Amino acid sequence: MATGVQRAVNPVSVRGLSRRFGDRTVLSDLDLDIEPGQFVALLGASGCGKSTLLRILADLDHDVTGEVTVARRRAVGFQAPRLLPWRKVWRNVVMGLPGRPDRARAEAALEEVGLSHRSDVWPKVLSGGEAQRAALARALVREPDLLLLDEPFSALDALTRITARGLVDELWQRHGCAVLLVTHDVEEALVLADRVLVMDGGRIAHDAPVDLDRPREVTDPDFQHLRAELLGRLGVH
Amino acid sequence: MTTTSERARAQAPPAVETLRTVRERGPDRVPRWLVKTASPVVLVALWQVLSSTGLLPRDVLASPATVLTTAADMWAEGTVQSAVGVSLLRVVAGIAIGLVTAVVLATLSGLFRRGEDVIDAPVQMLRTVPVIGLIPLLIIWFGIGEEPKIVLIALAVTFPLYMNLFGGIRNVDATLVEAARTLGLGWFGQVRHVILPSAMPQFLVGLRYSLGTAWLALVFGETINATSGIGYEMNTAREFFQTDVIVVCLALYALLGLLGDGIVRLLERGFLSWRPAFSGR
Numbered sequence: 001m002a003t004g005v006q007r008a009v010n011p012v013s014v015r016g017l018s019r020r021f022g023d024r025t026v027l028s029d030l031d032l033d034i035e036p037g038q039f040v041a042l043l044g045a046s047g048c049g050k051s052t053l054l055r056i057l058a059d060l061d062h063d064v065t066g067e068v069t070v071a072r073r074r075a076v077g078f079q080a081p082r083l084l085p086w087r088k089v090w091r092n093v094v095m096g097l098p099g100r101p102d103r104a105r106a107e108a109a110l111e112e113v114g115l116s117h118r119s120d121v122w123p124k125v126l127s128g129g130e131a132q133r134a135a136l137a138r139a140l141v142r143e144p145d146l147l148l149l150d151e152p153f154s155a156l157d158a159l160t161r162i163t164a165r166g167l168v169d170e171l172w173q174r175h176g177c178a179v180l181l182v183t184h185d186v187e188e189a190l191v192l193a194d195r196v197l198v199m200d201g202g203r204i205a206h207d208a209p210v211d212l213d214r215p216r217e218v219t220d221p222d223f224q225h226l227r228a229e230l231l232g233r234l235g236v237h
Numbered sequence: 238m239t240t241t242s243e244r245a246r247a248q249a250p251p252a253v254e255t256l257r258t259v260r261e262r263g264p265d266r267v268p269r270w271l272v273k274t275a276s277p278v279v280l281v282a283l284w285q286v287l288s289s290t291g292l293l294p295r296d297v298l299a300s301p302a303t304v305l306t307t308a309a310d311m312w313a314e315g316t317v318q319s320a321v322g323v324s325l326l327r328v329v330a331g332i333a334i335g336l337v338t339a340v341v342l343a344t345l346s347g348l349f350r351r352g353e354d355v356i357d358a359p360v361q362m363l364r365t366v367p368v369i370g371l372i373p374l375l376i377i378w379f380g381i382g383e384e385p386k387i388v389l390i391a392l393a394v395t396f397p398l399y400m401n402l403f404g405g406i407r408n409v410d411a412t413l414v415e416a417a418r419t420l421g422l423g424w425f426g427q428v429r430h431v432i433l434p435s436a437m438p439q440f441l442v443g444l445r446y447s448l449g450t451a452w453l454a455l456v457f458g459e460t461i462n463a464t465s466g467i468g469y470e471m472n473t474a475r476e477f478f479q480t481d482v483i484v485v486c487l488a489l490y491a492l493l494g495l496l497g498d499g500i501v502r503l504l505e506r507g508f509l510s511w512r513p514a515f516s517g518r
Binding site for chain 2: 058059060075076080082084085086087095096097122123124138224233
């Protein structure tokens, strides 16, 4: 997978993807396309394979069959920040970029997430929300065409989560990259995404655009209608 | 339906206690450093009293005062300096050899499964052999010069270091390695930025432990056959019942051990300042 440079139009193009763990088939003959700049939320019950799909797109899991094409410039945000504790925050941000560690570039990225004052500290002194923002800066400094986010807000407290959600929205509008957000939070999906996918039985069982004006209001009747519909598809009534 | 207040009135009032707060405790009457220094001082004073009253004969253990004068004499003659120099050289050479061996072996077997298959089993087997028990063989192989002593120390250092570095490498958080991969770090970058820094704390634990075993090996090596060094001075003193010289030599060993420990502590402070670990109350 991801071998050879192709002039693919879409940052994500998946055909007939299957993944088995022993006897259990987690993904079966899955197709998915994501257009440039599109914000896609991927919902599904726990264990339905959403994280597996994201890991495959992140090139972390190769034991698959099918055809997977993803943007070369991609970045991943995990559930935990996964910062290297033995590197200062700014060094974490530019880790893996070619050339010498560029502090100015790191600080510009940290500035975007409101963390420029924390650039020269050890990750251990960051709060949970700050660490997750630093991880976001680390992803965006790579100027990705595709940003893969695996439940990035789920470990944050309710208030921090709302702020972080707003930040992701703002950064996405500015950078214009395609985003695939794996989440189990229907409201979060509807606030952020252009398009919502629901996974079930190893495939994309439901694929619908979110035609709501931005910024979105949770209290909007259309929002609540969509929310109820999605919860129904997820088996919650 | 009962209201909350009715229910509360029906029950007996709960027993309460006022919790101690920091302020109430007040400062300790005797400063802690004083208590800490007082107990060894008292022990030495007791030792001096026993010697002065003749309860502790000189042949058994010289008095602290005698030990101090002897130390001053040995320093003036240059015995201390030359003995320490010789012993230190042995330890440094042994540690250097052991360190390189352990780092090479543990890195190979820690990073590569093939390396583990080839290296780990023989190392684990050799580890069970008590190093001190190898002295007769080492003498047969290397004679009675400097080599057997240095090899003995090198062996004593290699095993604890290998164990700790190997364990450290294998305990690396796989999620961090994964994150590094998504950042575009290649294998070399993952080793340099994730695996080795992550193994560092345990490596330093191994280093500290192996410094201890290095001194132990030195003492054994020097007391069995030597013509110079701290152990040699101690052995010569034994033949003449010079307990004061023996105590001076023991103190020298202790000081050198302390020095080694101090060096590792400094390394830990330098390398591990990133750690969010519990550092005691």
